[in-house]
Amino acid sequence: MSQSISEIQEEIIDEFSMFDDWMQRYEYMISLGKSLPLIDENYKTDDYLIKGCQSKVWVHAALEGDQLIFKADSDAIITKGIIAILIRVFSHQKPEDIMEADTSFIDEIGLKEHLSPTRANGLVSMIKQIKLYAIAFRTQLNQ
Amino acid sequence: MNLSSKDIERIRNDFPILNRKVNGSDLVYLDNAATSQTPKQVIDCIVDYYSNYNANIHRGVHSLSQQATEAFEVARKKVQQHFNIAHPEEVIFTSGTTHSINAVASGYAKLLNPGDELIVSALEHHSNIVPWQMACEQSGASLKVIPMDASGALDLKTYESLLSDRTQLVFCNHVSNALGVINPIETIIEKAHAVGAAVLIDGAQAAPHIKADLQALDVDFYTVSAHKLCGPTGIGMLFGKKERLEALPPYQGGGEMIATVSFEKTTYAGLPHKFEAGTPNIAGGIAFGAALDYMNSIGFERIAAYEKQLLELATEKLSIIEGVEIYGTSEEKTAVLSFNIKGLHPYDIGSILDQMGIAVRTGHHCAQPIMDFYQIPGTVRASFSFYNTVDEINRLIAGVIKAKEMLS
Secondary structure, three states: OOOOHHHHHHHHHHHHHOOOOHHHHHHHHHHHHHOOOEOOHHHOOHHHEEOOOOOOEEEEEEEEOOEEEEEEEEOOHHHHHHHHHHHHHHOOEOHHHHHHOOOOHHHHOOOHHHOOOOOOOOHHHHHHHHHHHHHHHHHHHHO | OOOOHHHHHHHHHOOHHHHOEEOOEEOEEOEOOOOOOOOHHHHHHHHHHHHHHOOOOOOOOOHHHHHHHHHHHHHHHHHHHHOOOOOHHHEEEEOOHHHHHHHHHHHHHHHOOOOOEEEEEOOOOHHHOHHHHHHHHHHOOEEEEEOEOOOOOEOHHHHHHHOOOOEEEEEEEOEOOOOOEEOOHHHHHHHHHHOOOEEEEEOOOOOOOOOOOHHHHOOOEEEEEHHHOOOOOOOEEEEEOHHHHHHOOOOOOOOOOEEEEOOOOEEEOOOOHHHOOOOOOHHHHHHHHHHHHHHHHHOHHHHHHHHHHHHHHHHHHHHOOOOEEEEOOOOOEOOEEEEEEOOOOHHHHHHHHHHOOEEOEEEOOOOHHHHHHHOOOOEEEEEOOOOOOHHHHHHHHHHHHHHHHHHO
C-alpha cells in the first residue's frame, strides 16, 4: 500500500525538524537533489521548462496506470533539491489527489524563502505546473 | 587624505540598516549596484519634509507651498552644481534612469525616420536597450551594436566603422552594472559628435563613484538614479542640453507641463517643466539633494580611493579560490565583482551566501546580452560601497569557500 501525499509530507516535515540550522537543511536538500529521478535528456526542451529567470527547471509527467510519474532536472543544485522534494510528495499519486493536495508543508520545512514569487527559482511555478499536469491527465483519464 | 578605518566606522553609524541581522548573522550588504543604503541624514530630510512642510509645489501662493517649492528648486540647483550643468532648466527630475531613458526614446521615436540609425553598446542594461527597440519599431530606424570583448571592454574600432551620417544617436552606459567596467565615454562622445550624432550616457552606475562633469564631457543626455547614491528610490535626473530638450517632444502630458490648455489647442511649458508632468516626488527630489550633500561631505575622491582598495582586495582573494572566473577584467572599473565558480550555478552560491547574511545579486542583472556573450545563465555580483569594510570582504570570501564546499 503506497503512502498518501499527506503521509509523505509528514515524513518530510519530521526529517527537516531534525536540523538545527540552515546549513544542515541545505546540505540535506543538496543530497536530495542528487537522488532526483532524472528527466530524459530528450525532454530538456522549452516545452518542459518551468518559467523562472534564475535557474532552468524541466519537469515531465507521464501516466502509469492511474498514477502520475514525474521526472525532472535543473541546472542549479538547490533547485534540484526542491524539485526532488516535490516529486517525492507528488509522484506515484493519482491526479485528483495531486490536484487537491495542500502545500503548506513547504513553509514547515523552512523553505519559505523559496516560496516568494520574486524568488525566481520558480518554486510556485513548479507546484503550479505539477497541479496543471494533474488536471490535464485527470481529464485524459476520464475520457 | 584617505578614509581611515575610524572614518568608515563613523560613516557606518550613519546607516541604521547596517546594524541589522539577516538569518541570524550580521548583515553584509554587497548589493550596492542594485540599490545603495540610506544614511540617517537623508532619512531625516524625508521625515522633516512630511512632518513640517509637505505641500504641492509650483502652484500655490500659500507659505507651505512656497517653502516646499524653494526646497525642491534648491535641490535642483544642487544637482546642477554637482554635475556641473550650465543651466538649472537642463536638470529634469524624473523617477529614475529608466524613466529618463524612456522619456528621451519616446521623444526620438517621433523624430526619427526610416534609414536613421541608432548605436547601442553590448554592455547595456535592458533599460537602455528596450526603449530604443520600441523607438525603432515605431519610427522605422535601425539599431546597431558596439560589440564587447571577453574583458568587458567595448570594441571601439567597430564602433567607428558603425558611425555614419545616418547615425542620429549613440547610447552607452558610463559604467556597466553587470561588470563594473568604466567605458571610454569621452572618446565615444567625441566620435559621435564628429558625425553629427547626439549621445545619451546612462550614468546610473557611475554617479555613486564618479563625479561626472557634464559640461566637460559635452554629453547631450545623462541619466542618474538617486537610490544608487544614498538617496531614496523613485527619483532621478535626466540631464539634456537645452537645445536637445527643446527639440524633443514631451513624454507625459498633464498638469505642470503646459502653458495654456483648451480643447482647440494646448501649448507646452518651457524647460524643465515640459518634462515634469504631474506632481513630482517632492520629498525624493529634496532628499536627492541631501544625498549629494552627504556624499560630497565625504568626498568623491576619497570614496573612489577607498572603494578601489576594497575591489583590489576582494579580487585578489577571490581569484585564488580554485574554479573562480571573474567577468570584467578591465583596468578601469568601479567596485563591482561579477564571478562564477566553474560547474556551479550562481543561484546556488547566492542562496547559500544569503543564509550567511551576505547580500549579493545573482542572475543576468538585466543585461542578458552580456550573459549571452559569455554563454552563462548569470553571475554572482558583489558590489561594494564606501560603507563596506575589509572584514565584510573576508566574510564574503569565507562564504564563497563554504558555498563551494557544500555544493561540490
